[in-house]
Amino acid sequence: MNLHVDVPDEATDVRLGQFAVASQSSLQERRPRTLKHGDTFGVFDRNGDVLSGEGSPDGLFHRDTRHLSHLDLLINGARPILLSSTLRDDNAVLTCDLTNPDLYDEEGRLLLEHDVIHIRRSKFLWKSACFERLLVRNFGDRPQRLTLELRFEADFADLFEVRGTRRMRRGTFQPADVGSESVTLTYSGLDDRTRATRLRIDPAPARLEARRALFEVDVAPGQRTVIFVEVRCDDQVPQKRPREHYLSSMVEARRALRQSSSRAASIATSNEIFNEAVRRSVSDLYMLVTDTPEGPYPYAGTPWFSAAFGRDALITAYQTLWMDPALARGVLQFLAANQAKAEDPVADAEPGKILHEVRYGEMAELGEVPFRRYYGSVDSTPLFVMLAGAYLERTRDTTTLERLWPNIEAALRWIDVYGDRDGDGFIEYGRRTKEGLINQGWKDSHDSVFHADGSMARGPIALCEVQAYVYAAKRAAAHIASVLGMPERAALLEAEAEQVRKRFDGAFWCEDLGTYALALDGDKRLCRVRSSNAGHTLFTGIALPERATRVAETLMDASSFSGWGVRTIASTEARYNPMSYHNGSVWPHDNALIALGLARYGLKQEVARIFDGLFHASVYIDLRRLPELFCGFPRRRGQGPTFYPVACAPQAWAAATPLSLVQACLGLGFDPQARTVRLDRPVLPAFLDEIVLRNLAVDGCRLDLAVRRAGGEVATHVLGRTGDVRVEVTV
Incomplete structure (x- = not known):
């Protein structure tokens, strides 16, 4: 089917950094602390403050609007000194320990020497609100009368404004509603929606104004006083006072985190640093999960992508x-x-297409950005079918698949009818209006698809990995159809998948490059570029067996493998830039999919190298938390990776990467019908001597399993089981 596709002239498109995040400050330099629950997230500095200023990402955000743009604490007019700033292992609470600096009177006389007053700030999010407890304790030998001040602002900026997009018009700020114990700040948007931020304070401050609260606090030696602050981003007015509401909400929040993560299998290993990384990964993952009417859904990442993204969630769920x-x-x-x-x-939507992104902010509501309900990703639809097939293989949940089958058929129709935009047998993308994303694969920067000479590819563009996803989607749908009792449909889909594979290999293989080309442009010219995209051909199995080793060699060559991981673009290519978003950086999730692909073809030593690189990168990273990406500079002895300034952390598919790498190394698979856990040629990376998996679920049974190094081999031991479940190991 030939569709009208807008083909932008990149030389005259004034928005080359289309919807990019402005790099006015480095998140890595600031190392902010992040909390999230549902559609609300907070970005705080290490003192627990929200600091405003040009380019600041700090704030309390709810449904893509910043409801709190400034919140800082002063003691006698001075900023407290940071002692420590920690997130609980489960991400439930941020605790900031502070102390007083030297405090002077107006005449310059020392009133209070430093390190006498201890302030502990404990913050968490729950049901559209941020709860905070300020505990002030006097460790001196004299009574102290202190003035504490909380200053606050709400700019109600749209998240895309915070990311750097400029707006010509804004809505109206209403006068603050100030009571004795609460302040409500209100904004009337151009979208005719009213957004409000309500601060409740307990006990009531000595003075409460539209932008600050003042407390006169008397603290005897060894004694303490406590202040509770609740910041709400909705119109709820709890019956409980903030003190009681803080305690009951904390119990609920921690219970909910425990319940959501308890259903998952757990990992423990012989390496305590890796155990810390795994605990953080699991905690990040379940913090990012939002409960929807349809079930748990991992939002992509904070601060820029705390929303429902199709591609990100599909890959995270697969991992x-x-x-x-x-x-x-x-x-x-x-x-x-x-x-x-x-x-x-306008939404790049066509029947059967799977979602790219949903946003709720003012700019999305007004159409200033196209993401209110946006479908401009070429890969979400085949990935949806892939995940459905993988889910069936993992669970044998035919009830869910029967319910989803009409959606799977609609997705397959989109692939066949709308996906092939110029009738050449490949799935391409091209935005339908000038407001849509220029590039619609996972590397969606404006400059991420190019030719060997560095010139930009013109659409419609057929990406290497998308053809691989289509192949896997057809095979997955064939399996589903077979299980659901549709053998003729299954046979047809298998035949179509084989046609995709032959056509792809004939068009995309580049013998001299030793890999598959990045893409095919609208003039049917190959983008002869060595890229990590080719690794996804291993992940899906579209790569012919005789090609797989060559692809792996190219990916693991020094021009592509930085020592920390596989670069998005090899250092030999025209647009290579290790500091770019997609043209030379290292993305953990990209490497996880490549590792799963290498494992599929039995290339386990290469899997172990990727695992080793990413693990040692995490050693140097705050909280052992793998970020969205880092720079692609070569690994240097005794030094950590170079950080990308505005990388999201936590990011769902980065958090899932260590978990996915465990699966790739062990070759972990499941046969629920036979109640069998399978390990295919398991290996352990050099930094691990043992991996213990507990609570592996198979068709209602449970299994605890240990894989241990035994000389040059690995041995498998069943530690416990519930039900008739067994283990098969292929060596």
Whole structure:
């Protein structure tokens, strides 16, 4: 089917940094602390403050609007000194320990020497609100009368404004509603929606104004006083006072985190640093999960992508399918409920297409950005079908698949009817209006698809990995059809998948490069570029067996493998820039998918190298938290990776990467019908002598399993089981 596709002239497009995050400050330099629950997240500095200023990402955000743009604490007019700033292992609470600096009177006389007053700030999010407890304790030998001041602002900026997009017009700020114990700040948007921030304070401050609260605090030696602050981003007015509401909400929040993460299998190893990284990964993952009517759904990442993204959630669910299939079910059901049913060029929507992104902010509501309900990703649709097939293989949940089958068929129709935009047998993308994303694969920067000479590719563009996803989607759909009792449909889909594979290999293989080309442009010219995209051909199995080793060699060559991981673009290519977003950086999730692909073809030593590189990168990273990406500079002895300034952390598919790498190394698979856990040629990376997996679920049974190094081999031991479940190991 030939569709009208807008082909932008990159030389005259004034928005080359289209919807990019402005790099006015480095998140890595600031190392902010992040909390999230549901559609609310907070970005705080290490003191627990929200600091305003040009380019500041700090704030309390709810549904893509910044409801608190400034909040800082002063003691006698001075900023406290930071002692420590820690997140609980489960991400439930941020605790900041502070103390007083030297405090002087107006005449310059020392009133209080430093390190006498201890202030502990404890913050958490729950149900559209930020709760804070300020505990002030006097460790001196004299009574102290202190003036504490909380200053606050709410700019109600849209998240895209915070990211750097300029707006010509704004809505109206209403006068603050100030009471004795509460302040409400209100904004009337151009979208005719009113957004409010309500601060409640307990006990009532000595003075409460529209932008600050003053407390006169008397603290005897060894004694303490406590102040509770609640910042709400909705119109709820709790009956409980902030003190009682803080305690009851904390119990609920921690219980909810325990319940959500308890259904997953757990990992423990012989390396305590890696155990810390795994605990943080699991905590980050479940913090990012938002409960929707259709089930749990991992939001992509904070601060810039705390929203429902199709591609990100599908890949995250795939990475964690072995340990928690409930996430995959929630993702599939949410995306099925939001599948496009009609053509809408502004939203890049076509019948059967799977969602790219949903936003709720003022700019999205007004159409200033196209992401209110946006479908401009070429890969979400085949990934949806892939995940459905993988979920069925993992769980044998035919009830869910029967319910999803109409959505799967609609997705397959989109691939066949709308995906092939110029009738050449490949799936291409091209934005339908000038407001849509220029590039619509996972590397969606404006400059991420180019030719060997560095010139930009013109659309419609057929990406290497998208053809691989289509192949895997057809095979997955064939399996589903077979299980659901549709053998003729299954046979047809298998035949179509084989046609895709032959056509792809003939068009994309570059013998001299030793890999598959990055893409095919609108003039049917190959983008002869060595890229990590080719690694996804291993992940899906579209690569012919005789090609797989060559692709792996190219990916693991020094021009592509930095020592920390595989670069998005090899250092030999024209647009290579190790500091770029997509043209030379290292993305953990990209490497996780490549590792799963290498494992598919039995290339386990290469898997172990990727695992080793990313693990040692995490050693140098705050909280052992793998970020969205880092720079692609070569690994240097005794030094950590170079950080990308505005990388999201936590990011769902980065958090899932260590979990996915465990699966790749062990070759972990499941046969629920036979109640069998399979290990295919398991290996352990050099930094691990043992991996223990507990609570592996198979068709209602449970298994605890240990894999240990035994000389040059590995040995498998069953530690416990519930039900008739067994283990098979292929060596």
